[in-house]
Amino acid sequence: MTDTAKYAQMFASDGTVVRHPDRPAPRYSLPRAIKNFRLLMKDKEDTSLVFKIYESLPSSQFLPRVKQLALSEHGEFLRRTEPSLPEILDDHAELRKTPKGSLAHAYCDFMESEGLSAAGLVAESDRLGRPKYDDLVQWYGDRSRDTHDLFHVLTGYGRDALGEQCVLLFTHGQSPTQGHLLIGYAGSANIKKMVWGSKAPVMGAVRQAKATGRGAPVLLEQPIRELLKQPVDEVRRALNIPEPTMYNECHRIWAEEGIDPYNLLASENTGEALAA
Template sequence: MIDPNTLSLPDNATLLTRLSVARQCLNVLRHDPANPTCGQLINICLDLNVYASLVQQLQRSEEGRRLLSERPSLQGKELDLAALERLPPGTLGHEFARYFRDNKISPFETTLELKNDVDFIGKRYRETHDLLHVLTGYATDVMGEMELQAYALGNLGIRTAAFILMFSTLEHLKAPRSVGRSEYLRRVRAAYQRGRASQQFLDFPFEEHWETPVATLSARLCAPAQRMN
């Protein structure tokens, strides 16, 4: 078994090196899907160019430059879930805290050092995953997770999301589960299109909106979900 603490991505790593590290991360994630180190590292391995492009986009706006300068954190150690849950029902803070309680999971954590803006964007993408569940309304079951991956692919062009979707779709087509093949493909496609039609979420200051209603933020950041017949 690979020790995830020994894995790292060298500066200016070649494509071959990135793929090799990504493969090792995948081996860890098969046995430990929530591993924070490999979860972030595989995103950086596969999405280094995507994150670099996103950094360039962020540098062109005042909000983006502030995000890169301040590097806010949504890691578990930065969150007071008890205080957030005391906010009024329907607010982002309350619903975010309840999301963790209801799903019996903990907020994202990582031990990776942030050496540059690209590393920060990789971390920011990972730690906004659970917030996107709250805002988009996608569930945390397999279908909901694939919808969220499709949304992220459409919204940001994340290659890791495409990689996960490819393997999940192949497995689903071989052995469909509670959701039939045609419905699965329809929902994934709808989520991808919704992501493309939505405002990019990565530079949004979620930390400043704990008291804002989820419905308000969802209407601002997310295109309406397609109704499923």
């Protein structure tokens, strides 16, 4: 019996299988991942390429992680009390009933200022047309997707190019995959190329993000509904998430150098000016 096949014979107490037998087996291909990464660099709006990269670099520890959480008493508690995170996260009226300074308020502020919603992320994922399966792999993957913007809020990394790379490396620290490493580090190297000559510690920022993710409890395993009620600073302390000092230093230096971190393409020629 193959390693993937054995997970098709494991079930939660409600009968949900760990891995549906119809779910295609992952196939590792570094060349395919690199090809799709190059395409992504040419068209950064094509999010389907991101999923193709992850699918080309499956982690041997993914299914064990799914099994460990989903079949545990704690995992069953999460599935029972938080069956759909988008419904919880998009109910801003309810979230705003928590005390000021809570994670819920910080999350609502972030999502509203950025014009985002958890449902929007789901819709973006659904547009890719990837098949869904009634298994615990689907639940785990959805929960990972739905906590992405909470990562931004808790870590302090913005939605600029470097902030997104930092969140990817933070995520790798939480749940290691070669896909996160490839996109995170190669994307960061591309940022350095775009602002050649800048003194900003770009690679230091992403390395710090990776270390922070590794040192923090896995966020998707936490009871999100309860975390939202708590003061955001207390949640960060409890999850061992420090201030992103290297990322903030990059933004400080870029401000001095006249580089807009949210529009690096407009700064591609800045390197020549810095060198001069």
